[in-house]
Amino acid sequence: MIQLAILSALVALVLVGWFTARGKARLFARDGVTTWSRPEYHAAHLVLWILVPALVGWLAWSALVPSLVDAALAAWPVAQNLPASEFERASVLAEARALAANPDAGSFYPLAAELVAPIQQLNARYGLVGAVIVAILAFSGGAWGFSRLRADFPARTWVERAVMLLLLLASLVAILTTFGIIASLVYETGLFFGQVSPIDFLTGTHWSPGAAVGDDIGDSFGAVPLFWGTIYIGAVIAMIVAIPLGLMSAIYLTQYASARARRWIKPMLEILAGVPTVVYGYFAALTIAPFIRDLAASLGRDNPSTESALAAGLVMGVMIIPFVSSMADDSIAAVPSAMRDGSLAMGATQSETIKRVLIPAALPGIVAGVMLAVSRAIGETMIVVMAAGAAANLSADPLDSMTTVTFQIVQLLTGDQEFDSPKTLSAFALGLILFTVTLVLNIVALRVVRRFREAYD
Amino acid sequence: MTDAHVLARMEQRLAQRHAAERRFHLLGLGAVVLSLSFLVLLLVIMLKNGLGGLDWQFLTASDSTDPASAGIWGAFKGSLWTMLVTLALSFPLGVLAAVYLEEFAPRNRWVDIVEVSINNLAAVPSIIFGLLGLAVFINTLHMPRSSPLVGGLTLALMTMPVIVIASRNAIKAVPPSIRDAALAIGASPVQTVFHHVVPLALPGIMTGTIIGMARALGETAPLLMIGMRAFIATPPDGVTAPASVLPMQIFLWSDEIDAGFVQNTSAAIIVLLVFLLAMNGLAIYLRNKFEVNW
Secondary structure (H helix, E strand, C coil): CHHHHHHHHHHHHHHHHHHHHHHHHHHHHHCCCCCCCCHHHHHHHHHHHHHHHHHHHHHHHHHHHHHHHHHHHCCCCHHHHCCCCHHHHHHHHHHHHHHHHCCCCCCCCHHHHHHHHHHHHHHHHHHHHHHHHHHHHHHHHHHHHHHCCCCCCCHHHHHHHHHHHHHHHHHHHHHHHHHHHHHHHHHHHHHHHHHCCHHHHHHCCCECHHHCCCCCHHHHECCHHHHHHHHHHHHHHHHHHHHHHHHHHHHHHHHHCCHHHHHHHHHHHHHHHHCCHHHHHHHHHHHHHHHHHHHHHHCCCCCCCCCCHHHHHHHHHHHHHHHHHHHHHHHHHHCCHHHHHHHHHCCCCHHHHHHHHHHHHHHHHHHHHHHHHHHHHHHCCHHHHHHCCCCCCCCCCCCCCCCCHHHHHHHHHCCCCCCCCHHHHHHHHHHHHHHHHHHHHHHHHHHHHHHHHHHHC | CCHHHHHHHHHHHHHHHHHHHHHHHHHHHHHHHHHHHHHHHHHHHHHHHHHHHCCHHHHHCCCCCCCCCCCCHHHHHHHHHHHHHHHHHHHHHHHHHHHHHHHHCCCCHHHHHHHHHHHHHCCCCHHHHHHHHHHHHHCCCCCCCCCHHHHHHHHHHHHHHHHHHHHHHHHHCCCHHHHHHHHHCCCCHHHHHHHHHHHHHHHHHHHHHHHHHHHHHCCCHHHHHCCCCCCCCCCCCCCCCCCCCHHHHHHHHHCCCCCHHHHHHHHHHHHHHHHHHHHHHHHHHHHHHHCCCC
């Protein structure tokens, strides 16, 4: 592999550069010349000059090679047989490229197999050109760096500048990720809204993307049942479980439990938050859902479904308990102890103090915690995929099967269909709505928490 | 009204208030017990169903259509490759970003945007990262579908904010006197940070990293989006080979109709939970062992 050869040559060059530069810089000290920087900084400076231009050049070249290969391939006689349609042409080329990289890969188009040899030949040729470019860059960079190695050269300043640049780039990754999420979601959603009107999508009550064929596909993309299912499972059922249990656990742990008990119970509660969601999903599907189905049957429901909103919501609530509990814990701890002591000194019992003083004082923090918990619950995927069902029902009965936004995103994108159909694009529209809602919930919650903290500082 | 009467009413009222106090106390205890009993129930059911299936064959075989000969080695190897990519990317990026934000960043609008986006990324639903991975890594950059490379990249973007937040807290906890001392004897700001502050903050950084990696190890939803749900009968030997991961194997088996897969699913869950517990235990151990109270 030519890549491996380039890499090992670069590593060797870097090692040689490091030791020569350090050796030369050490000679200054032996000769009694005062140096600006320690020998290691001179060495690092040279290594940077070898490595950075070479790697940048390599990366740029690798990005260029596929289009160069395609262009050169067009001149080949075999390429004249390529189908004229853009889409077919692209898939034949993609397949040939996969075959060239891995001969074991299966092929569908017979033409792809014929294209393998030319592609491999071209890849090898351009790979060699790339190696030469990398070598030129590494050597000329190294030569320039070495020519600057003098006793009075401020190598440390330059190395530290490079370090600062690296730090800055690392922190920009976060912005890039946020930007990437927004850009990709907005772009695909734009494509989707080109085919289905946003009004149909946001207000329609009929969801069956599988049936979306013909001109009038807007009728099949009414997402209201999904929004309803998401809110009902994540913000209603799950919260009915999580808020009382989480809040009371936090109160017990902060106000009643001994320090010893607290030290044991708190990590155990946190295990609940650390259990992977796929495990909760399996737990819901294996244990809770059949139990609820039997319960529904004994209550006189005929033919109850195994997949119920209640099963998914209950388990999701359990998952959220530690989250609510730790947020409530923090908010209660943030209430100044003078308020608590004052209430107790007036003769209120502990429970009266908690109910009348601590909780009202901590309420903004608790509400913010609940908002964060809701945002986590509506974004939760595996539990609903495994326990909630696919039927888009607009119903208030917790024993009905309901579907959620996350479930539908998974449903729409796992399967082999082409990428530009409205069906797959609608998943991105759902994703954009999910992202926006969780973002707003988070921003508002964090702002409430901050203001609440300031009030008691 | 007589004094005795008033006294009796006061006592009655006090008894009521004390009863309410006891009820409230019990309610709190009940909430804790109920929450923990869910955990116990979950563990007991998984152990009951899965312990019988945990044998050497299960640990060393790969996925198969026959539940008796199916094992988790392939998925485990996939997880290993994926975590390797995730760690290699998110750890350096996360620590460097944290160092920049905590030690060098000027206070301006741009840095505020970076901070806000890191805090928000930590709360974005994981499935959104899957959509990002699908749109950017697979459809735009044409990276190999269902490979540990794409899975690891996607999870790295998800894990990085966790590492940044933990590292910032660890760096913040290093007292300024350490920095002052280093600067006073002539170290440059970069030397001060990398020779003194970061090594002292390392236990906290490691703890945060392990917790973030544990979360990534248990994650399924984003990997569903990038196609890591294929049936993989041969363990992957590289970051570009098609692979599955442990939680995905659990998900795939949970869908099987054959009753033999119930045992396999539960056994795989036990293995996954053992790993997660070990990682979290290590994080707690590191925190207790190396944490310095300045």
